Amino acid sequence: MSSTTKTALRLALTYIVMGSLWILFSDRALALFVQDAAQLSQLQTAKGWAFVLLTGLLFFVLARRALTRELALSERDALTQLLNRHMFRRELDNELRLAVQSGEYLTLLHLNMDGFRQINNTAGQAVGDELLRHVADVLRDQFDTRAVIGRLAGDEFAVSLRGLAWDTELVPELSAIQQKISTIRLPAHPSVGLTSCIGAAHFPVDGLNSKSLMAAAALALDEAKQHGVGEFRLYNQNYGDDVHSRQQLILDFKTALAEDGLSVVYQPQIDCRTRQISGVEVLVRWIREDGVAVRPDQFIPLAEQQGMIGLVTDFVCRQAIQELKAAKLLGSVLPRVSLNISAMDFNGTESLKRFVCLFADHEVEPSWIQLEITETAVMNNVEGSISALQGLREHGFQISVDDFGTGYSSLSMLRRLPVQELKIDQSFIRDIPHDHNDCSIVRTILAMSAALGLRTVAEGVETDAQAAFLLEHVCTELQGYRFARPMPIADLEAFIATYRAA
Template structure:
């Protein structure tokens, strides 16, 4: 403070000036003091109003001060002022004092994470702790680390380019998939996008999609560093900044070579026969459709050849399915050798093949091919020590004469093939309009057969069996009749072969078995214990896999005792596969069902085979009864059958007995049972039981 005293006596004016200077000085001092006081007050309020936690602690961690922002942390740590911080602080506090340097420590407080700056406070042996909530920053950092880890370790290739589509980074996945190192691609346009080729359709589509939608994805083919082309699934996204300006592009991709291989394999399997590798029906129809379109456009002809192997079933039944499969594969190769590369050879299924011959001049071209096929297949084929002759029947249809669409041409070729079979098999036949009429009739009959089951047009008629020695009724045979809604009764000979060809015999046969068992059980419940029923089994039924289970189910569901059911099976059916037939017949016998060998004398008629089968009854075919007792040859055959059956203790039934002399012959030669018009024609169930009642009187 400056001195204002004087050695001389001041004048009044000087005295006044000094007083003014003193007043000004004091005023300034007062103002400076107020400002300092205000600053100190503001400084003192800083910790209290600071939103970040501030603590002053001793080296031992005792809390000397905590601002309001620090209180929630103390609560989370279960602390309060004058108590001690958790032990995890002590090591860092000591380090800070010993080294006289600030330290950092990250600590958890509840669900939040804090980073504290620990500072020594002069020589006071106290420390200030200034905290910062880093929870969100830490999450962001963790996310960045995770993304960096994904980038480095992803199995997908990842590429980052700037807004000019210049590569800035690629990940190890990119290097592994493409063979290119990061330094070989950075600073250049991406090889994936071919951005240097501005006029490629892919690039134009990609640019437009990125510009309009900000993203693009699709399948493209690229090359590895070694030149190998391979497919990838590529996804690209544009990255925009806060001003909605594109700054980067990120692309990711993965190698889909194996996926494409699997897709190709699945597609191949969908359009090709698994056994032979030939086109299947689906692919054949597609190719025929395309061939027809081409032929129409260029006014050309084409031919369809429908092939069916002769006696293939015999090969399967006698030598087994494995040899049958080998035969089909061998035939496939021979057919391919007989045709041109531009032609199509397909397998429709089973033993049916079909061929498209494009650009033929007239019917002579397919005939030449048919003859080549017949010649090729007429040569013996050696398969697993077996020599096989694979005959084939071939039907030929021509476009446009025999049809202008796939279905019509196929129907025409199919009809011609059936005609070739009728001509003696191992032959070919050209389609004619007469065949078309027959094919249409056959198709209409097949449709009507489908409808017959649904409309309940089938019915059973019953013909009695008579014991020769007593004249008593000892059973009945159930015979199928079709009462067509428009055509009336249709004989079995007119529809059973078609039912067998189409497989409809299975559901029809099921219906016959069930209906016959239900009716016989009803008669049994009514007191007619002498009416066991015989039901004919077709070859298709006998060879079906679920025959035994089906019969067992029907017997259980109808309640008919098994010995009241007799199954009639033809010689040819059981002889088609002796081993399998023997097993099936034995199991049927175990169930209690009786077996009759139908049409005996028309097939093998071998005593040695009869001994292998579980046969209860032989039925002499009606053809041997027609001229009895006048025809010496028929007499000799009938007596031989009766004698053979007697020696084996097998009962014999003669069917087709229509005259008294036939009846007398059978009685005299110890035939057990007879049936025929001499006693009754087949009758509906109601009429049959009335006939039984009248006879038994």
């Protein structure tokens, strides 16, 4: 039942009760005190008018209270009690008029929580709602009463500030907001945290009305999100051209996904002890119709933002299994195939069901499949990750932590993860053995992995010096251009035949 229907019923019931009580008791009260028939008739008339006045006054009070409540509900976001999108836009128009009259600058901030959909999927919507309430509290505490704050939709917020110095005060303000949001924790879910991206636009430079200013802030936010989590960007007029290019890229990518425009390649991994090929990592490639190759670090984040990453993952898994089975490599020549999982794919029990069904449909032994998830994705939701990984392990899948060393995981956390392999991020491999700090990090990772009985794969190995250092410190497997570049299935077959013969 809608709130307006409830309000109308409440008013009607109040009127019915009031009228019934008046009819039942007013005549009896008059009869007790007045015996004269003529006087009683006059009083009955006066009593009727009194009823009209009293019920009219009652209706006014009740209607005013109900309309005030409905107006408040229509202006405020029910979850956070901030202004909703419509009212924020109206208040922003007022703020712009005041800024013109006073000659002040006005700054508009557009905030978005990083990976919030994943938090809702893994920790639950109730946890997500509580986090959003805390974000609203942070914004209220951060700004004085002159700021206008609203919740635009979902995990998006906006703040309008008059008089903020764009050149000296804005960046510290943005950093302070992001730092406070990053400290939000719920006692029942201490491992679930937030980071935020912010876009900022400036009146009158970036827009002369609320519509153009909000569009500019949204473009700046989009640019911040393109550069990763916890970023902020100030609007630049070039962003409009970038957005047009990005929209075209999105359309082209959707077409490629629908029309089998993607392909997969395979990069062999070499066992340091036996010198045999221990497995391959499957990588996705996209070459546009004009022949231009689009880098994965461009289209994978795009697919995640557009909610298409699940389709990409499913395509890679299906295509790789079909090609490797047709070449009779899977499970015999290649004991292990590594497939990358996006953080957006990794959402607890749904991930488990999805991957189990996916590989069961292709009659693949789970022990042949290794699922790689980044350390950062694990750290974003440790408890949920442990539960999901344990489920995958129980079904026989192997688990690898990719890009290890970039996510600040601890030894105690690592001991809890049901994984069999750590992949050392290539940023640490690039400058060994010449960079002392990178050498120390790699040695520490290798020693820690050995103590926990985990395989280690060094990715991005390109030189003999790098390979020699890793062999000396007992790395389990090597992967990189020093041995083989990523290659299509026909080239992989030829490479394996040549390598085994040699």
